[in-house]
Amino acid sequence: HHEASKLVGQVMLSLMDDAGIDFECAGGLTMGADPVGTAVMRAAVDAGRPVDAFVVRKAQKSYGMGRQVEGPSVEGRKVLVLEDTSTTGGSALTAVEGVRKAGGNVVAVAVIVDRDTGAKEKIEAEAGVPYLFAFGKDELGLG
Incomplete structure (x- = not known):
């Protein structure tokens, strides 16, 4: 949705800024990450920052x-x-692996909604990067 996209981009960009995460490219495994990457790219452009978006095939x-x-x-x-959200961490880990094979330096993994099902722990252990999220499922009444 056009209104939500702008807000998602702003929230995710603020999340990274608050955590001190500096990045030049944003994206992930297609399809779930595609609109999130585009939203972050757009928010960065609005903030006068050069951030490119990409997609990772399976x-x-x-x-x-x-x-x-x-x-x-x-x-x-x-x-x-x-x-967008992570349950097992598998999609994000596939994206991390693809980016690293392409020569990228993964600085963090970020999701809009964390389902509190162990993805954070798995990603941080296996990828060795911070895992950040904008909202926990409980914050959205999905407990």
Whole structure:
């Protein structure tokens, strides 16, 4: 939704700023992360900051350029991996792996809603980066 997108971008950008996370690119596993990455990119543009958005395929393409990460290059850049929500952490970890294979430096994983099902612990242990979330399920009355 056009109104929600602007707010999502602002909330996620503020979340990263408050945590002191500096990044140049934002995105994650397609499809859940696509609108979140675009929202963050848009909020950054509105704030006068250059942030590119990208998408990560579940697997590397077997044709064309054979890429798993699509969009502006993440190679050598500070990357924020995004997701709308996370249950097991699997989608975010797939995105982290794809970004790292493409030469990106993953600085954090961030989600809009954390379901409090262990994704934070799994991602921090396996990816070795901070996991941040804007809202817990209890805050949204989803307890």
